Amino acid sequence: MHFIEGGLMSEHESEQVLENKLVQRFNGLGYKTVNLPDEMSLLSHFRQTLDEQNIENLQHERLTDSEFKRVLNELVGAKSHYQIARQLRGSDANPMGKISIQRDNDETVYLTIFDGLHFENNQYEVAHQITVSGTHENRYDVTVLINGLPIVQVELKRRGVDFRQAFNQVVRYKSESMRGLFRFVQLFVISNGGETRYFANGDGDLNANFMFYWTDRENNWLNDLDAFSASFFTKERLHSLIAKYTIFDSAKERLMIMRPYQIYAVEAIIKQAQDHPDKNGFVWHTTGSGKTVTSFKASQLLARDTDAEKVIFLIDRSDLDIQTSKNFNSYMTAIPGETALDLTTNTSSLVKQLQSHDNALIVTTIQKMNNAVNNPKYKGLLTSYHDKRVIFIEDEAHRSQFGEMRKNVNKWFANSQHFGFTGTPIFSQNIGSDKRTTETLYDEELHRYLIKDAIRDHNVLGFNVEQMSTLVGKDNISDEDVAGIDTREAMESEERLDHIVTHIMLNHDNKTKKRTYNAILAVPNTEIALRYYTLFQQKIKASHSDLKVTTVFTWTANEDSNQDNQGSTFDTSRHGLDHVISDYNETYHTNFSTEDFKGYFNDISQRMKDHNAQTRDENIDILIVVGMFLTGFDSPRLSVLYTDKKLQWHSLIQAYSRTNRVEKDTKPFGSIVNYRNLKKATDDAITLFSAGDESSFYVKQYDELLSELNEHVLQLHKIVERPQDVDELYNQGEDVLSTFVVAFRDVMRTYNQIRVYDDFEWSDVDSFTDQDLESFQGKYQEVYHQIGVRPKKDKTSILEDIDFQIDLLSTDRIDVQYIVNLVKAINLDNKDGRQADVNKIKRLLDKAATDELKSKADLIAAFLDEMVPTLQSGDNIGDSLNAYLAKRREVAVSEFAEDVKLPVNIIEKQIADTQFYGQADQNEMNKDLNDAGYGFKAKRDIKKRLKGFIQETIQRFTLV
Template identity: 60%
Template sequence: MTREYQSEAELEDQLMKRLNALGYQTIQLHDEKAVISHFRDVLNQRNRDRLKGKVLTDTEFIRALNELTGSKTIYQMAQLLRGSDYQPHGKIVITRDDNSELYLEFFDGINFENNTFEIAHQITVNAKYTNRYDVTILINGLPVVQIELKRRGVELPQAFNQIIRYRNESFRQLFRFIQIFVISNGEDTRYFANNDGKLNSNFMFYWTDQKNHWLNEINAFAASFFSRQRLHSLIARYTIFDSDEQRMLIMRPYQVYAVEKIIDRVQNHPGENGYIWHTTGSGKTITAFKASQLIARDTDAKKVIFLIDRSDLDTQTADNFNAYLPQIKTEGRALDRIDSTEMLVEQLQSKSNPLIVTTIQKLNYAIKNNQYKSLLTPYHDAKVVFIEDEAHRSQFGEMRKGINRWFKNAQHIGFTGTPIFAENVGQDGRTTETLYGECLHQYLIKDAIRDRNVLGFSMQYLNTIHGKDVFKDGDEMVSGIDKKEVMEADDRLKMIVQHILLNHGQITHNRHYNAILAVSSTRVALKYYNLFKKLDPEHQLHVTTIFTWKANEKDNEKKQDKKEALTSRHGLESVIKDYNQMFETNFSTEKFKDYFNDVSRRMKQFNYQTPENNIDVLIVVNMFLTGFDSPKLSTLYIDKKLQWHNLIQAFSRTNRIELDSKPFGNILAYRNMKQDTDDAVRLFSAGSSKSLFVPSYDELQKQFDDAVKDLRQISPTPQSVDSLHNLGKEALQKFVLAFREVLRVYNKIRVYDEFDFSKMINFTHQDLESYRSKYADVYQEIIDDPEDPASVLDDVDFEMELIAADTIDVGYIVNLIHAINLKDEDQRGQDTRRIKKMLVNAADPELKLKSDLLQAFLDEIVPKLKPEDNVGNALNQYLIRKREESVKEFSEQVHLPEEVIRKEMDDINFYGENANTKALNEALNANGLKFMEKRTVKNRVKMFVTKALKKFVLS
């Protein structure tokens, strides 16, 4: 048994021996030069037949390195490693010294045994700082996996922060080929993909067995994850390239196991169907895409058809597939969007397109239409594999039966997050199992929440109907009460709108996230929309609604006549007119698809820094409650009956992982739906619902009180944090950890209706803001430390996004300044004092830089402004004047003309750091300075200009 006090060195030695037992050879590589030299030897050895006895010369090897790395991004190098989909080999072509072309292969993506697997430890790289890497895995001499270890008992974020620091400081040349990072303290182990830009600790993944049991302990993890065949497959087969985001994705274990089960079913069990039960939000599209890709490439299937049931998802899925699959191109074009049945038939006939994305409606029409039947006859007996998304929804009707009759030898693989069981069966009585047969792999919502692949839920039931015996069970009314009249009463809907207007900011972290309001009908949607207009005439929140009037009204055609249907469309027309005015667009119900796409885009691209472009609350009936994924959606307001799969699907719109400032999905139910919720959760979590919901308010209240108590013991007041700076690293660490815990609990408890700072004991909102500012000061001091900026960052995960959720930034303050009421002296003073108070507690780094300047403007200029003056213009003029004063003062310090400083400022502002410094160089030469003196002054100028551009420019 491993000792609890096992040191990092002992852990490293243990892992090296484990990897040796798995077939990795240990090599001694002391530094970066040795790594490059070793790769050169391996490259020569792998290509000895192509080299024909003439190993690479120095110049040829430099050309090879340039082809491999050069100016490439990590994303581009990762693609180069894997080659194309149909030629999955890493290869480059260089020109030899005799001008002949030479093809060099450096990775075999098909057969893992055609690659060499090696390990090295304590490689030292001297860059900005000297760094030593714990364990490095090399394939064919290329470092592809970096493992960072911490002794048992140490928090994993330390290892994550160390990886980030190494990446920023010393991962260069061949080390930029690293594909996967693994971090472990012996007891807990995670992996994540390398990428360009900032890495997010929320996307560190667990590795599991096929039953979703964690393999956390380093020996269990290594035995499975670092099996040479498994590691090779993760790199060569189970990596996704998202060309839209320019990022590499390493698949999660349940996705890998599901794909392997599907491939096995297609290859070894022809004629047998199956389905994958992976919970909503777990990445089914990626899994389905990878399965489709590998079936098309590696099996004898004539066609792979990804079948979906909604035209909006047709476009979305085709776009996703093209983003994930830049290599699968046929005759120079990517996967086509199928806009018509005719296009579908063309693609079915094409021999060059193995993969098709279409809707069940288009395919059904094609096989029923006489003009296409003869063209599709060859598919009667051909092997066609259907990958069917949202199998809980679309595969139970006549269209599926017709497709089955036409494609006689087809295999159907269904994907669903919410299967149909006996409890939630539809009118036809068929379950997912009767339609598809065996469940090939499952990953339930409780698994996803446990793994933090999706968030849990905060559930609040809010009573909106007061009176004795109004409800009997759940949402059912007692006899004699008109349920529709009560539930749609103006007073009740008004009360709900008022609740949303009053609490939306608190629930969504000061409008950093958006929300959906789900209602029972199009008529109610329009009533809600008009109430928002009436009660929020200044558009404090941007609210709109969307529905398909034909579909929704057809469901109620017995109760609605033609006039009502027209009224519904006319109502939506009025909504879209308001929308056009709000966002400067030009939509109508005639352009409904364009309106839908724009609404979807704004919901997904929600950005709190540009509130004028956002939709805060989207009122829906059925749309957007399934199939819509956005990390920026945090809240679901419910005023309709939801049951079984429809309930889980709707809830799951809110629980996509984002930053730590989004700790869970918020569900606020304005109906008594607890029993329906409990039933659905029980069914789709296989009876275990405890992990789906966050703690109750009372439990969080105790956690918050305990966290505040711990903070007060370390720093009794915000001001006492200052003294911690003199006590050293350990004291600062304790403060950071304590206040971070306060923020974590606060981000959870603040969404509850019961939460009120005025009821808190010994902790006010002002205390929170003051501690928040000190927290930001500690962070800034550490990253500005010229000696050792990593000393505390390696040991403490600051999680700055916890303060960013409530951060008052420059744009917010400037908007408040513009809104100062100059016509009322008392109000002018109140507005000014309010803004100054916010500036004192500024936590946003950019705002802290401008804080003194803005406070001086409030003290010196605002009191002198006349009622008819424009505050914004006055602020701009003040900033220009202060910038000029600053330039004048600095020019005197460095003995340079003011116009030189101004030109340098203009050039850097326009061109960035690569701006032409000719004027500055000429001025420095004219001063007759020596080389080192010129360099010192030049650096001072650059620092001044960079800071001035941040300080004196508001945008």
């Protein structure tokens, strides 16, 4: 029992008690409780609220029934959640959610649905237990309304129950009944009273790994529902989350909600800019925590909320691969009126932006800005900027801001203010040749979020670091020893490199879950990179392996090693890379060369990110690098870093952090395999960048995991001894089945962590084999499909809300979302790259496995053939695809209307009703068919055809 104010609280406080207390908390925060028992009452309440808030615009004439139908069609209609979310917020320049409709008298009227500038101009309410009918009838726990629209949905479980059951309940609700106005829900909050998370809604599948904690400014969890609500649900904070702290990704057409530390950092920057314009500042947010999103949002709000002449987002060109560039472009093009990132080397385009009064926010590279202020051609045009107030936002400030270019920019923009973002600041311990630290350059630290915080919050993964001995008798060889010529010869000997390649090939499948993920091998120089590449290719050929290995690096025309390399396999690095690229072209059906190095680099980047277990012929499994991809590269698909080079301080943390991006449950941590002794360097770097607390950096070690796995196997055997015994559990009720699900899930979860260790042997596990695991997996999947996702019609299964974590045993499938993402990522900048991307997608369409993808495959293929060749660099492929599908849909509706002798608008209305309400309007359908002159029998046949066409059209022409 626990004491609370006013009495005692049970550890298993009921869901009803939690719900009542939460509603009371909302009332205390100024929300009004409204009684909305069902969907129709929600519609009626929204209509009344809309009338009252727009009464002046409506000239005191409330909306008629027909006008309100137009409102609903304009608000939701056939729109995606992304389009609805954009509509709610208006534009960045004018953040007012508005719609326009034609009144019955043909006049146009504008209606406000959300004021994004002033929180107090909106109406905040709370409802609970709204019943919605769909595939199954659902009753939603607590719904937060803003101006009558459901904006936040809260789902609760009683104390003591796994809060993730509420997540699975949300997933079920989305598929079964979240339609109509409930498609306006922007955020979900789930809680069991003691554990609370929030996450964004969207069109695609929800991922439990992207549920966020809410914290205070010092990164302390506000996990208890009461503490969470007291901070998160104040009117001003909730308004800011909806109006300010979301980012639209136009390329993926998704809404992203920011994490608390990102929000607090942005607020600290805004405050510094407004209160102390003469002082700079920096944000220390660990690598992988989303600094780019934070810095972009800070730039956007600084441009809107300060008196700065320009806000300039300054990036180092070397940090930008093709995907990063597309991310910037997708954020920018989601803001009406803003110019996308310009990556050309033409400095005149930057100068034109600086002279223009159209855009307060400019995104450019430090290289281009340096060229602008140093070129006599532009100095006269930019003289006025000597005194104008300019704010610079500088991403990855630990690298790009310590050189001559930064000094040149500072000298020209004398009245500038600088805000830097870094995951690995420069301290006295890792100081460079210019002897400047991050603090001396940026004056003041504004917010910090360290790697220990990010690992604790599950925003990044912990690390499993293994030290491998590669020289007999020299297990503890140091980096200083490597400087000696004899030791260097030993470290770079063919025998040692061959041993490492053999070790990698023997263990790579195990470390990457049979190549569900990929890896980077970091080496000291281009010569070693080519030697490793050659050894891999020889062994791959000899063993008939399908492992895909390549390398990428830069070269100089006159390298120091050219003379020494005369007569060797490759006399220069470039000649070696020419050979590598030739192999690459043969493997992936591309047409690159060192003359088109950028295209080659971008193609590698895309393949490393698109790595998919079911598209092995398109993957890169191991990428050998010297310096590239060890900083800035961000891919959840990368899980292993093999190192055979010296790393220390920020370069070590940056390299390690390539592997620890959160993905699915099959990726429990980032794996580091060191073939040089980096133990001390690792310990020193962790201590420095964790502010002395490295407790959470490492994941559990082998002995601890083995003990845990044996304990989970023991608990499983208490429920079922053998896989076939699971069949008997069906007769014992779902409570017993649920104990099996939880027990075997624990076994799988621990197995996914221990499997990557070289030490792991099934013989170490008590009374359990790999065959047992495989057999139990089959039974587990059967429970999932029989009951977990297919409940009986007459009752709801308790297994519906259990978190099966099916990702633990599943691999990716080629579905609509995957294909659409590939289409949106087509490289329009390069003709060969464009065609290679198109060919890849077509091959995947031929392998379409799901009915949903099969129904769209011919449309997507036609788009690739007809439209993609006409697109220009910078065009939005997603918008083009949507427009193409809309046109094809219009043709299909028109042809069907002609066939059944019905007006197009009638069919369109029935489609819209089905999408909004979940079913067609039967009464109106009968009336339309009567008006068309159909008799009883003909009407019955046409109704059947019409319903079939509506369902087919919705499935065929809706992407997500």
